[in-house]
Amino acid sequence: MQIGMVGLGKMGGNMAERLRRGGHDVVGYDRDPAVSDVAGLKELVQRLQAPRVVWVMVPAGAPTQQTVDELGDLLAEGDIIVDGGNSHYVDDQKHAAELGEKGIGFVDCGVSGGVWGLQNGYALMCGGEKAHVDRVMPIFETLKPEGEDGFVHAGDVGAGHFAKMVHNGIEYGMMQAFAEGWELLEASDVVKDVRGSFSSWRTGTVIRSWLLDLMVRALDDDEHLEELKGYAQDSGEGRWTVQAAVDHSVPLPVITAALYARFASRQDDSPAMKVVAALRNQFGGHAVESK
Numbered sequence: 001m002q003i004g005m006v007g008l009g010k011m012g013g014n015m016a017e018r019l020r021r022g023g024h025d026v027v028g029y030d031r032d033p034a035v036s037d038v039a040g041l042k043e044l045v046q047r048l049q050a051p052r053v054v055w056v057m058v059p060a061g062a063p064t065q066q067t068v069d070e071l072g073d074l075l076a077e078g079d080i081i082v083d084g085g086n087s088h089y090v091d092d093q094k095h096a097a098e099l100g101e102k103g104i105g106f107v108d109c110g111v112s113g114g115v116w117g118l119q120n121g122y123a124l125m126c127g128g129e130k131a132h133v134d135r136v137m138p139i140f141e142t143l144k145p146e147g148e149d150g151f152v153h154a155g156d157v158g159a160g161h162f163a164k165m166v167h168n169g170i171e172y173g174m175m176q177a178f179a180e181g182w183e184l185l186e187a188s189d190v191v192k193d194v195r196g197s198f199s200s201w202r203t204g205t206v207i208r209s210w211l212l213d214l215m216v217r218a219l220d221d222d223e224h225l226e227e228l229k230g231y232a233q234d235s236g237e238g239r240w241t242v243q244a245a246v247d248h249s250v251p252l253p254v255i256t257a258a259l260y261a262r263f264a265s266r267q268d269d270s271p272a273m274k275v276v277a278a279l280r281n282q283f284g285g286h287a288v289e290s291k
């Protein structure tokens with residue numbers, strides 16, 4: 001089928017390619033003219049035959065909001081927008097309501113698989129009305145990995161991004177567990193082959209997983225990660241997961257600690273630990289280190 005793809009970066013570019021290989025007619029738009037098929041969203045919409053489907057794959061927040069707003073003015077009744085970026089689920093409900101007034105459908109679709117999706121397929125978690133999801137199904141079928149799993153219509157609008165948010169919260173916790181185990185093995189002198197231990201765990205163990213495969217791949221490139229700084233960014237999903245847990249009074253100690261570990265990774269010197277050092281010094285005369 002025909003589809004418009006907005007955002008042709010690491011994700012959208014590969015997804016457009018996977019869709020083309022699957023026989024779909026993709027018209028791509030990116031603000032970077034070097035990768036774009038059309039000059040702007042207006043031309044993109046003109047190039048598509050009604051009823052249209054436009055997939056938005058730009059950074060979450062302002063770029064997605066701006067794109068959805070602009071498409072809302074250009075598209076017509078019967079058309080559908082799919083937001084495949086890592087948007088906050090609360091934004092979906094607002095988008096669906098605003099577009100719904102114009103008869104434009106909205107589907108939120110959490111996408112997982114990163115830069116490997118072109119070859120492996122993308123796991124898809126979508127939310128929205130069944131009729132809208134059904135219309136986009138040929139696209140989902142081509143994007144998803146082969147086999148029965150890798151796709152869920154998780155519920156109404158927002159459910160797809162809520163599922164993706166929790167998926168990413170789990171991702172934070174799993175990565176942190178691998179990271180802490182690795183640090184302990186590297187710090188102690190008991191296990192001589194840390195990379196080899198991780199590699200051996202890839203087969204037969206309880207913790208074998210794709211993240212473990214990727215960890216070994218990273219250690220193959222740089223066995224003691226000497227080239228990297230211990231600094232990790234976050235793009236929203238982890239903090240939204242923790243916020244949702246607070247809203248529902250659900251204890252998430254692992255995911256919360258993993259999020260906070262990222263915050264700590266960005267500090268050269270911990271203000272909080274200065275206070276701990278100062279207080280130990282105040283009450284017990286314990287030694288402090290000066291700058």
Ligand SMILES: NC(=O)c1ccc[n+]([C@@H]2O[C@H](COP(=O)([O-])OP(=O)(O)OC[C@H]3O[C@@H](n4cnc5c(N)ncnc54)[C@H](O)[C@@H]3O)[C@@H](O)[C@H]2O)c1
Pocket residue numbers: 006007008009010011012029030031032057058059060063064066067084085086087111112113114115235
């Ligand atoms: N990288 C991943 O592993 C991954 C996985 C799943 C979901 N996502 C989500 O997918 C979305 C895209 O991520 P990415 O990794 O491809 O990012 P990216 O930075 O590689 O690509 C984003 C693209 O969008 C374009 N763009 C930005 N604003 C635009 C606008 N207003 N109009 C048109 N084009 C615009 C940029 O020029 C760029 O080419 C994000 O929401 C991200 O959170 C990323």
Ligand SMILES: O=C(O)[C@H](O)[C@@H](O)[C@H](O)[C@H](O)COP(=O)(O)O
Pocket residue numbers: 086111112113114168171233234235236237238
């Ligand atoms: O499932 C996936 O493919 C990843 O989770 C993907 O969505 C992306 O790599 C995250 O945006 C990283 O999120 P952080 O920047 O919060 O680590």
